[in-house]
Structures are given as structure tokens and as C-alpha cells.
Amino acid sequence: MITTQMLKGVLEGCILQIINEEETYSYEITKKLEEYGLGEVSEGTIYPLMLRLQKNELVSSVLKESNSGPKRKYFNLTDKGIQELEQFKQNWTDLSTSVNKLIGGIKNEQKR
Known part of the structure; x- marks a missing residue:
């Protein structure tokens, strides 16, 4: 299970990727x-994050009719959001490479 603290650091980038799709x-x-294995993320976590993404002009939204209730706010990435997602992907690649080296013992094995 992924801890909440670990997820907080990458949640924004993951959401940008989902919206990009x-x-x-x-x-x-x-x-x-949840389907991607990141666990249950409450709507109480998602809604403030979505508001922040909008405030930072990373996403735009439009209200659309729903077949099962009130209108829904659908999100799309802005150009700024696409740039932010690309930066997140690069940062994630750099971080995961470094952590994998550390926990995989690559540097330690080179010393032996």
C-alpha cells in the first residue's frame, strides 16, 4: 500500500496525466x-487539488450535462498544464532512477 505522504508528492502529476489522456x-x-493502484483518494483531497490546478491555470473546465444527476465539471489540460506534466515526467524519471539505484544497491555493488 502506498502511504498518503508518498502519494501527496506525486498526486498532482498523476492527475495531470489522467486528464491528459x-x-x-x-x-x-x-x-x-484507484484502478492504477494508487489506492482510494478521497474526493476531499481531489476537489481542493482541482481548484488549485485551475487557479494555477494548469487545467480548464466546462460544465456538461450528466445522465445521472446534476451537471459535471469536466477538466482539460491547458498549454501550461501540458508543460507542467512534461516537467513532472522528467522529474519523476530522474527521481525514480536515483531511488532505484539506491534501493537496488547499484552504487554499493560498484564499490565491492
């Missing part, structure tokens, strides 16, 4: 995070 709404984002 297709226009989507908050509840659907929580379900996709």
Missing part, C-alpha cells in the same frame, strides 16, 4: 487513480 471529471479521476 481524456477530458474527465473529479469523481472519475478518483476511480482511475
Whole structure:
């Protein structure tokens, strides 16, 4: 299980990637995070994050009719959001490479 503290550091980038794949709404984002194995992320975590992404102009939104209730706010990445996602991917690659080296003992084996 992924701890909440570990997830907090990467949640924004994961959400940007989900939105990049297709226009989507908050509840659907929580379900996709769970499907990808990131555990249950509460809507109480998602909604403030989505507001921050909008405030920072990383996503835009549009209200659309729903077949099962009130209108839903669907999110899309802005150009700034696409740039932020690309930066996240690079940062993640760098971080995961370093951590994998550390926990995989690559540097320690080279010393032997």
C-alpha cells in the first residue's frame, strides 16, 4: 500500500496525466487513480487539488450535462498544464532512477 505522504508528492502529476489522456471529471479521476493502484483518494483531497490546478491555470473546465444527476465539471489540460506534466515526467524519471539505484544497491555493488 502506498502511504498518503508518498502519494501527496506525486498526486498532482498523476492527475495531470489522467486528464491528459481524456477530458474527465473529479469523481472519475478518483476511480482511475484507484484502478492504477494508487489506492482510494478521497474526493476531499481531489476537489481542493482541482481548484488549485485551475487557479494555477494548469487545467480548464466546462460544465456538461450528466445522465445521472446534476451537471459535471469536466477538466482539460491547458498549454501550461501540458508543460507542467512534461516537467513532472522528467522529474519523476530522474527521481525514480536515483531511488532505484539506491534501493537496488547499484552504487554499493560498484564499490565491492
